[in-house]
Amino acid sequence: MSETMQSGPSVQWRSICADGHARRGVLATPHGEVQTPAFMPVGTLGTVKGLTIDQVRATGAEMVLGNTYHLALRPGEEVVAELGGLHHMMGWTGPILTDSGGFQVFSLGRNTRVTEQAAVFQSHIDGSRFELSPERAVAIQEALGSDIAMVLDHVPPLPSSEQLIEDACERSIRWASRCRDAQTRADQSLFGIVQGGLSRALRLRSAAALRDLDLPGYAVGGLSVGESPKEMYGVLDYVVEALPDNRPRYLMGVGRPQDLVEGIARGIDMFDCVMPTRNARNALAFTDEGPLKLRNLRHQRDPRPLETDCPCMACRHSRGYLRHLFLAGEMLGPILLTAHNLTYYQRLMAEAREAIEANEFTAFRERRLAGWAG
Amino acid sequence: MSETMQSGPSVQWRSICADGHARRGVLATPHGEVQTPAFMPVGTLGTVKGLTIDQVRATGAEMVLGNTYHLALRPGEEVVAELGGLHHMMGWTGPILTDSGGFQVFSLGRNTRVTEQAAVFQSHIDGSRFELSPERAVAIQEALGSDIAMVLDHVPPLPSSEQLIEDACERSIRWASRCRDAQTRADQSLFGIVQGGLSRALRLRSAAALRDLDLPGYAVGGLSVGESPKEMYGVLDYVVEALPDNRPRYLMGVGRPQDLVEGIARGIDMFDCVMPTRNARNALAFTDEGPLKLRNLRHQRDPRPLETDCPCMACRHSRGYLRHLFLAGEMLGPILLTAHNLTYYQRLMAEAREAIEANEFTAFRERRLAGWAG
Numbered sequence: 001m002s003e004t005m006q007s008g009p010s011v012q013w014r015s016i017c018a019d020g021h022a023r024r025g026v027l028a029t030p031h032g033e034v035q036t037p038a039f040m041p042v043g044t045l046g047t048v049k050g051l052t053i054d055q056v057r058a059t060g061a062e063m064v065l066g067n068t069y070h071l072a073l074r075p076g077e078e079v080v081a082e083l084g085g086l087h088h089m090m091g092w093t094g095p096i097l098t099d100s101g102g103f104q105v106f107s108l109g110r111n112t113r114v115t116e117q118a119a120v121f122q123s124h125i126d127g128s129r130f131e132l133s134p135e136r137a138v139a140i141q142e143a144l145g146s147d148i149a150m151v152l153d154h155v156p157p158l159p160s161s162e163q164l165i166e167d168a169c170e171r172s173i174r175w176a177s178r179c180r181d182a183q184t185r186a187d188q189s190l191f192g193i194v195q196g197g198l199s200r201a202l203r204l205r206s207a208a209a210l211r212d213l214d215l216p217g218y219a220v221g222g223l224s225v226g227e228s229p230k231e232m233y234g235v236l237d238y239v240v241e242a243l244p245d246n247r248p249r250y251l252m253g254v255g256r257p258q259d260l261v262e263g264i265a266r267g268i269d270m271f272d273c274v275m276p277t278r279n280a281r282n283a284l285a286f287t288d289e290g291p292l293k294l295r296n297l298r299h300q301r302d303p304r305p306l307e308t309d310c311p312c313m314a315c316r317h318s319r320g321y322l323r324h325l326f327l328a329g330e331m332l333g334p335i336l337l338t339a340h341n342l343t344y345y346q347r348l349m350a351e352a353r354e355a356i357e358a359n360e361f362t363a364f365r366e367r368r369l370a371g372w373a374g
Numbered sequence: 375m376s377e378t379m380q381s382g383p384s385v386q387w388r389s390i391c392a393d394g395h396a397r398r399g400v401l402a403t404p405h406g407e408v409q410t411p412a413f414m415p416v417g418t419l420g421t422v423k424g425l426t427i428d429q430v431r432a433t434g435a436e437m438v439l440g441n442t443y444h445l446a447l448r449p450g451e452e453v454v455a456e457l458g459g460l461h462h463m464m465g466w467t468g469p470i471l472t473d474s475g476g477f478q479v480f481s482l483g484r485n486t487r488v489t490e491q492a493a494v495f496q497s498h499i500d501g502s503r504f505e506l507s508p509e510r511a512v513a514i515q516e517a518l519g520s521d522i523a524m525v526l527d528h529v530p531p532l533p534s535s536e537q538l539i540e541d542a543c544e545r546s547i548r549w550a551s552r553c554r555d556a557q558t559r560a561d562q563s564l565f566g567i568v569q570g571g572l573s574r575a576l577r578l579r580s581a582a583a584l585r586d587l588d589l590p591g592y593a594v595g596g597l598s599v600g601e602s603p604k605e606m607y608g609v610l611d612y613v614v615e616a617l618p619d620n621r622p623r624y625l626m627g628v629g630r631p632q633d634l635v636e637g638i639a640r641g642i643d644m645f646d647c648v649m650p651t652r653n654a655r656n657a658l659a660f661t662d663e664g665p666l667k668l669r670n671l672r673h674q675r676d677p678r679p680l681e682t683d684c685p686c687m688a689c690r691h692s693r694g695y696l697r698h699l700f701l702a703g704e705m706l707g708p709i710l711l712t713a714h715n716l717t718y719y720q721r722l723m724a725e726a727r728e729a730i731e732a733n734e735f736t737a738f739r740e741r742r743l744a745g746w747a748g
Contacts, residue, residue, distance in 0.1 A: 047699060047706040052429075052687055075674070075698040082675045083694045091690055300449070301456045313426055316465055320457045324449040325421060331705060332421040 011095075011148055011189035011216050013248035013269065019361040021240070021267040024353050027063075027248055029095035029147040030187045031087065034062040036248065036269040037352055039260065039345045040097060042277060044070050046080070046090050049277050050331075050338040053091040059312070059339060060346030063095045063147075065272045068140050069104035072130070073123050077143035085145035097272070098146035100137045100179075102153040102172075102193075103221070103253070114154055116171065134178035142185045149183075150219065151176040153193045158225055165197045173209040180213055191217035191250060194239055198231055207242035218243045219250040220268075229259065236266040257286060257348055258372055261365050264352050276341035281334040283326045285314075286344040288371045292319070294337065299323040312336075312343035385469075385522055385563035385590050387622035387643065391731060395614070395641040398730040401437075401622055403469035403521040404561045405461065408436040410622065410643040411726055413634065413719045414471060416651060418444050420454070420464050423651050424705075424712040427465040433686065433713060434720030437469045439646045442514050442524075443478035446504070447497050451517035459519030471646070472520035474511045474553075476527040476546075476567075477595070477627070488528055490545065508552035516559045523557075524593065525550040527567045532599055539571045547583040554587055565591035565624060568613055572605055581616035592617045593624040594642075603633065610640040631660060631722055632746055635739050638726050650715035655708040657700045659688075660718040662745045666693070668711065673697040686710075686717035 013036065016024045027034040041048045041056060044067045048056045056064065066086050071077060083089040086096055102119075105112055109121030109130070118133035134152045141149035152175050154168040172195045180190055192210035196202030210218060220239050223232045236251070243249055250270035251263045260271050276286065283294040285306050292299070292306060300323055305315035314322065314336035325333030348368070355364035387410065390398045401408040415422045415430060418441045422430045430438065440460050445451060457463040460470055476493075479486055483495030483504075492507035508526045515523035526549050528542040546569045554564055566584035570576030584592060594613050597606045610625070617623055624644035625637045634645055650660065657668040659680045666673070666680060674697060679689040688696065688710035699707030722742070729738035 045698070045702045045704055046695070047704050050705045050709075052706065052709065054687070055426075074702050075694070079675055079694065079698070083677060083692050089692065089695050089698075301453055303457060313428070318457050318463065320449070320453065321420070321463050324419070324453070324463075328419045328448050330419055330421050331424045331708070332426065334705070335424075335426065335709070 010187050013217065013246070015246070017357060019356040019359050020265065022264050022352075022356050022361045023267055023269060024356040025248070025269060027095075027269070029063075029189075031093065031095040031147050032062070034095060035353060037260075037264045037349055038063060038270050039349045040065045040270065040272040041342050041345075042067070042272055042274045043090065043092075044274075045074060046071060046086060048338075048342070050281070050335045051342070055313070055339055056092070056342070057094075059342035060350065061094075061342065063097060064090075064092055066096055066098045066144060066146060067101070067104060068098050068137060068144070069101035069108065069132075071098075071144060072101065072140050073125055077140045081143040081145070085143075087145060095147040096145075097148040098141045098144055098150065099252070100141070100150040100152040100193075101132055102137070102150075103155050105132055106155045106157065114171070116174075119152075119154070134175040135182040138179050138182040138190070142183075142188060146188060148217065149179075149188050149190050151179040151190060151192055153195055153221055155195070155222055158197065158227075160197075162199070165199065166202060169196045169202045169206050173206060176210055176213060176215075180215070189216040191215060191219050193219045193221040193252065194243070195222050197222060198227060198235060200238055203235060203239050204242050207239055211242070211244060215247070217248040217250060219252050221252045223251065224254045224259070224273075229262070232259070233262050233266065236263060236268065240267040257345070258369055260345070260348065261352065261368055264356075265361065265365055276345045277338050280337035280341045283333065283337065285322075285337055286341050288368070289374060290372050294319065294323050294326050294333070296323070306340055307344075310340065310343060310347070312340045314340035384561050387591065387620070389620075393730040393733050393735040394639065396638050396726075396730050396735045397641055397643060398727050399622070399643060401469075401643070403437075403563075405467065405469040405521050406436070408469060409727060411634075411638045411723055412437060412644050413723045414439045414644065414646040415716050415719075416441070416646055416648045417464065417466075418648075419448060420445060420460060422712075422716070424655070424709045425716070429687070429713055430466070430716070431468075433716040434724065435468075435716065437471060438464075438466055440470055440472045440518060440520060441475070441478060442472050442511060442518070443475035443482065443506075445472075445518060446475065446514050447499055451514045455517045455519070459517075461519060469521040470519075471522040472515045472518055472524065473626070474515070474524040474526040474567075475506055476511070476524075477529050479506055480529045480531065488545070490548075493526075493528070508549040509556040512553050512556040512564070516557075516562060520562060522591065523553075523562050523564050525553040525564060525566055527569055527595055529569070529596055532571065532601075534571075536573070539573065540576060543570045543576045543580050547580060550584055550589075551587060554589070563590040565589060565593050567593045567595040567626065568617070569596050571596060572601060572609060574612055577609060577613050578616050581613055585616070585618060589621070591622040591624060593626050595626045597625065598628045598633070598647075603636070606633070607636050607640065610637060610642065614641040631719070632743055634719070634722065635726065635742055638730075639735065639739055650719045651712050654711035654715045657707065657711065659696075659711055660715050662742070664746050664748045668693065668697050668700050668707070670697070680714055681718075684714065684717060684721070686714045688714035
């Protein structure tokens with residue numbers, strides 16, 4: 001690890017105010033500031049599926065996510081680097097966070113084996129063999145050039161034996177340390193990932209060990225993988241408390257609008273999830289009154305937009321038109337609904353930030369939860 | 375036919391200047407003016423595949439095309455009318471031309487039978503039975519609310535017997551007359567379609583008969599269906615001469631950039647074709663140096679845009695990125711290439727208009743043909 005790296009992370013989060021556990025802050029990165037709580041749309045392969053980069057910006061997103069596993073397989077991190085890095089290749093001038101590939105290696109990779117050195121797996125695309133070590137995960141993310149890199153973690157499938165979960169948790173701690181030591185870019189910050197399944201003891205062990213590494217940010221991983229929302233919120237309750245106050249907290253891969261609000265209520269600052277984009281491609285639109293299934297016949301002649309006050313490009317059209325696009329298999333259906341759902345998520349975060357500033361987050365949370373339930 | 379209809383078409387074309395047979399004009403419609411020669415992107419089902427309506431506008435398009443056959447099947451013209459008509463449903467404020475469905479009935483419809491009254495066929499979507507008469511074709515297009523409607527024509531498959539081609543040509547003339555008599559909307563203009571295959575006698579017979587109907591515009595149909603470019607240009611040479619000078623001439627479903635330039639050279643004012651959009655979805659980009667196949671390995675690390683001087687949103691990215699998007703199956707590949715190809719076609723038309731105005735069309739045509747030939 002270089003001296004530059006030790007002298008201070010290039011990504012820094014500062015608090016503006018709090019309302020209960022909910023916090024309002026700003027994440028400063030080499031590519032600009034991000035207002036938190038923040039939702040990052042997922043740009044798996046260097047594109048947020050269905051949208052041009054200007055359209056992503058127009059949803060209100062300030063930061064996007066790229067996937068190390070996917071980009072290392074296609075087009076390969078060296079190609080990305082030759083094309084100017086992930087920012088330049090995508091045309092995204094704001095900050096980018098890359099995951100480490102850990103989650104995908106264990107969920108998408110074939111015949112994955114784990115040694116202390118690395119995870120070895122076969123590509124889900126063509127079966128070719130890859131080895132992902134902590135050092136390699138950092139090297140790939142440095143080639144991609146993201147503002148925030150994530151440590152490589154060992155994510156065992158659930159359910160697994162307690163022994164395996166504990167081994168994976170301990171290994172993830174050692175791998176986090178190796179990731180930090182492998183860093184060479186001063187303009188990239190490394191976030192730790194708290195693992196430990198649903199075990200309070202393991203989660204607290206993981207949080208404490210990562211905290212000792214004094215990383216510029218901390219994520220909570222291994223959630224939204226089949227456990228109940230109540231179990232997930234329970235984990236957040238004690239994990240957040242075990243993390244430093246002056247570092248951003250990132251809940252990985254979560255989730256539904258209600259999960260975001262509940263996460264914010266527990267002190268989470270950053271989120272990412274494919275839910276708004278993936279659901280859009282399946283004709284599901286998020287609204288304050290709950291989701292709308294656009295293929296439903298009842299929308300056929302409906303001249304109303306999805307939401308009357310939404311500024312997105314889908315809401316300049318009727319529900320009837322959107323339904324027609326989906327039934328006809330036209331690309332514009334997924335395109336417009338992706339823009340709407342991402343705009344919905346960004347507006348939700350903006351409203352949450354305003355509510356925290358106004359010390360009205362509890363009322364906001366209750367109002368939204370009631371709307372979605374209704 | 376109402377008195378209003380007889381008193382003058384709502385669409386009118388006026389000449390600005392000419393350069394040989396090539397003409398520069400303006401088409402005035404209820405939804406604004408269109409500079410000619412003009413290329414209309416195809417919005418088959420009420421959407422130009424892959425683009426938002428703002429993106430269609432940004433390509434430079436002034437007029438788009440909708441397909442009667444497709445829209446009558448899905449979502450049905452009554453649904454379109456209830457959603458405010460085709461303009462409002464799509465969000466397109468400029469002029470729209472709808473074809474009559476004739477071509478699709480005979481190319482896409484199943485078990486199509488023709489009587490003097492109508493074409494009867496089964497939907498290619500669900501096999502349901504439809505009857506398309508000249509009166510019905512006009513009624514559908516009036517429900518859609520396009521600025522320009524096309525007469526229903528009988529388009530026999532090629533090759534067909536001379537007798538069938540002649541019968542179809544004569545029937546198309548009678549149907550054109552019935553279409554005119556069926557019109558009830560004063561804000562929609564009906565264009566005739568010259569048929570007759572590759573027979574000079576039939577083409578001239580068709581043109582003369584349609585000319586007698588004194589329609590506000592004339593199309594040349596039944597071309598680009600397998601004949602050689604030379605044969606097509608030959609038909610244009612004598613058909614255009616047989617059409618009135620003071621009416622716009624529309625070459626339907628054509629074609630390649632060279633076909634547009636050759637059509638303009640022969641006095642054609644309007645074009646439509648799926649070529650730029652369909653090819654875009656197959657990773658083929660049009661350029662002044664000929665088409666680029668984006669999947670080719672040689673583009674993998676190429677940092678250059680498709681064209682350095684192109685203002686489209688694809689040309690803000692590298693060829694390497696575009697290739698990656700196609701290989702990864704990302705929607706953004708077809709989206710960006712559709713924008714590029716349509717922008718390419720619109721720039722080509724703008725350059726052609728400038729060349730005509732400058733009396734330099736011959737040199738322009740030679741330069742472009744040489745560039746495409748490579």
